[in-house]
Amino acid sequence: MQLTPEQYTQLENAAYHIRRLSVEMITYGKWGHIGGSFSMAELLAVLYFHHMTLDPARPLWEQRDRLILSKAHGSPALYAALALRGYYPEEEVYTYCELGGLEGHTDMTRTPGLEASGGPLGMGLSVSVGIALGLRYREEARPRVFCILGDGECNEGNVWEAAMSAAHYHLDNLIAVVDYNKVMAKGFTWQLMSIEPFADKWRAFGWDVIEIDGHDVEEVTTALYQARWVLPRGRPIVIIAHTVKGKGVEMAEFNYQWHTHAPDPDTADDMLRELARRYGQPINGYSRLAQQGHKERFYGGE
């Protein structure tokens, strides 16, 4: 599916701002997962700014599409997408990991736009299966349920229990999206516990598979369109999005040491400048934060 130049720019911008806000909130929060947030920036950008039917003013609107983040440690990217989409003010993201602020992992009771709570890996696809079944009971034909999984979490048996049941119940309103960023918490997936042949596993479980470059907004858009409208009904669909963990700043790319790691303010400043350069955005890094009155908090404290 062809995006107009305006749409393309809008989605690229959204992906940039998801990364920018992720760096900022993880630095402020002094904890978080940069690698797994960056790798799904384009996936979230296309889902929230192009594909999904949503109304941020009515987070519980029954006709909405649902997105469940099974790899809930990627919460910074999701919080950023929700803020940019208008679920809450952008300022809110700077409460990440503060007592009473945005949770380190996802807590659906505290943040509008979150469809489930999570943290432990391998659990989100089961919840998505339940939502997809529930929507079918309600005879809600329009909404789709999207579940973003990590490649590492596909080591978990629970994922495959859920995959088996989704095919058994012919859940064609369920679309799994795997952010296949190749890196787990402590090394490469192929080294720690290989998941290949990955697409074959899903096919063997009765799913239709689409494989794409997860950083190409055009490809992501087309894959979601195909999954929703083109592929035959009756089977669940998985989009395997090949991505780069830490995509956006060189020091974090394919680097497991940025799986869970908060940058110090100087490193964050470097990251913000590099992101801006790469995505053709105004380079203001730390100075933008200073203008917004965040300087003290960004550099001071604890």
Add this chain to the structure above:
Amino acid sequence: MAENNGAGKIPEMRDAFGSALIELGREHANMIVLDADLHTSSKSGMFKKAFPDRFIQVGIAEQNLFGIAAGLALTGFIPFPSTFAVFATRRALDQIAISICYPKLNVKIPGSYVGIPTSRAGASHNCIEDIAVMRSLPHMRVADPGDNADLRAVMQAAVATDGPIYFRVTRLTLPTLFGADHTFEWGKGVVLREGGDVTLFGTGMMTARCMDAADLLRQDGIDAEVIHLASIKPIDADLIAESVHKTGCAVTAENASILGGFGSAVAEVLGERCPVPLRRIGVRDRWIDSGGIPELLEHHGMTPRDIADAARDAMRARAELRARTGKVAP
């Protein structure tokens, strides 16, 4: 166990569970029962027969069972994901904790085949830690009903109360304690028998055994108070304190491990509000190996005689305490 009028006609508790599911299913069109290949044992299959469209089979996959239940709750249903208590507690605790409990979803979890009466299946299937585990989860309510009418009342209260609930269902036929008009309230215990010498706190199937123990104690001229606490969390702390203030010593009895379970819950109340000598009847840091039900109850010291002995022991400790401190009140 005391003879019960028409005892032969009392359905096994699991059958009462199936009947209550059907009754609730008639009242609540949004109730869905899920099963992991055990529906003819747990008797959730009775619901399947009555409402085939509202019964979901997930196969032998308990983690998926509870995840799907969370998703159904998120779309406005009242799911009852049903499996043996061991598999809920041991296999799928993470899913119950984070997918269900943390976001306070409206899921009702029946723990089937709890404790000793699972008997011959052995240690892997005899669930003893579920009370301890489930009551430690924030948002979770826990109940262990004492007879069929109590189970029905607990299940009605479970559906009437928003949020996650774990309740125990034993396989055994339990003697009748309550009439058909019995109601259950969270955090409320029931005084089944008044007495001033010792309090016997029972939960689940062990309450009937406390009643039998009270009969044995009566033969020795001891008046035991028997209190049934089906609601383990929240627990009726006021009633517990009020009773031991009168009796000055207590025994707890549960069809579960005494480590962290019901006895611990009562001990927490006593420790904080009115410390008195306490003895706990239940499984003592051991696995329940295969065996027949009566021999297992004997082996684990869970007979009415064991409860009565524990009561005498608690009374002796109370007498020593009073002799030492010179105080009559606890």
